[in-house]
Amino acid sequence: MNDDLAALSARIDRTNELLHRMLAEVAKTPSTHAIFVDAGYLYAAAGRLVSGAEDRRTFDVDTEGLIEALIDKARTIFADSRLLRVYWYDGARRRIHTAEQQSIAELPDVKVRLGNLNANNQQKGVDSLIRSDLESLARHRAISDAALIGGDEDLVSAVEAAQGYGARVHLWGIEAPEGRNQAEPLLWEVDSQRTFDLDFFKPYVSRRASAVYEAAATRPTRDDVRFVGAQIAAKWLAARGREALVELLPGHPYLPGSVDQDLLVEAEGLLQYSLRGQADLRRALRDGFWEHLQTQY
Numbered sequence: 487m488n489d490d491l492a493a494l495s496a497r498i499d500r501t502n503e504l505l506h507r508m509l510a511e512v513a514k515t516p517s518t519h520a521i522f523v524d525a526g527y528l529y530a531a532a533g534r535l536v537s538g539a540e541d542r543r544t545f546d547v548d549t550e551g552l553i554e555a556l557i558d559k560a561r562t563i564f565a566d567s568r569l570l571r572v573y574w575y576d577g578a579r580r581r582i583h584t585a586e587q588q589s590i591a592e593l594p595d596v597k598v599r600l601g602n603l604n605a606n607n608q609q610k611g612v613d614s615l616i617r618s619d620l621e622s623l624a625r626h627r628a629i630s631d632a633a634l635i636g637g638d639e640d641l642v643s644a645v646e647a648a649q650g651y652g653a654r655v656h657l658w659g660i661e662a663p664e665g666r667n668q669a670e671p672l673l674w675e676v677d678s679q680r681t682f683d684l685d686f687f688k689p690y691v692s693r694r695a696s697a698v699y700e701a702a703a704t705r706p707t708r709d710d711v712r713f714v715g716a717q718i719a720a721k722w723l724a725a726r727g728r729e730a731l732v733e734l735l736p737g738h739p740y741l742p743g744s745v746d747q748d749l750l751v752e753a754e755g756l757l758q759y760s761l762r763g764q765a766d767l768r769r770a771l772r773d774g775f776w777e778h779l780q781t782q783y
Contacts, residue, residue: 518568518628518629520570520633521573522636525576528660531667534663536687536688536691549586549590553574559682567630570623576612577601578600580602592765601615613638616634620644624651627651629653632653634656635660645657649675655675655676661684710757715772715778718749719775720778723778723782738780741775753771
């Protein structure tokens with residue numbers, strides 16, 4: 487009997503030791519977050535907030551700049567976590583990418599997922615895609631936190647599915663000029679809520695009728711834009727010094743939202759050409775900016 491108790495005690499001790507080792511490994515594993523964007527909600531709510539209209543044809547969105555601003559915001563909120571990727575959910579006829587959706591899909595750390603678009607330009611199947619991804623990533627412990635940008639009550643099941651596997655879901659909304667643009671049942675289910683205001687979106691959304699630099703005759707080349715990026719980087723470094731450079735470098739290839747927006751505005755002024763919606767030229771601009779800074783470090 488004593489031998490049996492001793493053997494049982496030894497097994498319990500070994501099990502406890504294995505559990506402690508496992509918990510220690512889990513503690514060392516960095517947290518991971520992902521951003522889930524219902525593009526239909528984002529376009530409609532941001533368009534109404536900034537331009538007073540929900541129709542995508544009436545305003546322009548600098549999606550690349552906006553996505554980077556969201557990534558930068560998530561980096562601040564989830565300070566001890568790494569980004570898995572941004573999931574961008576939108577609708578398209580026969581699920582064929584539009585030119586804009588293709589340019590978004592080419593961005594680093596962004597995955598575009600398409601539902602259908604019906605005859606009334608309404609998205610179909612997007613909510614189920616969000617639920618599938620949220621549930622799968624949470625079940626496989628690929629994420630610990632999910633930032634969800636959306637407002638549809640149908641997303642409640644996606645939130646519940648992810649929470650059932652231990653992930654925390656944080657609802658990010660867009661300020662509504664009147665009332666709410668997110669369903670109350672969705673607000674009740676999430677772990678936290680955050681609303682982005684007009685000042686956050688103004689740099690990235692503009693009325694199409696008042697487009698800037700309409701008179702620009704020719705589209706600049708990537709080399710032209712890269713050179714301008716380097717020029718602005720030299721000016722930026724001269725004004726702020728090496729200490730600011732050291733703070734900026736760990737974020738490569740991303741720029742803080744304020745720096746990126748200043749870079750865009752100054753470049754458009756120098757080029758006399760709008761870079762809004764020009765994903766390849768925006769990348770060339772940042773490439774030139776970063777290349778100059780890295781040569782100075």
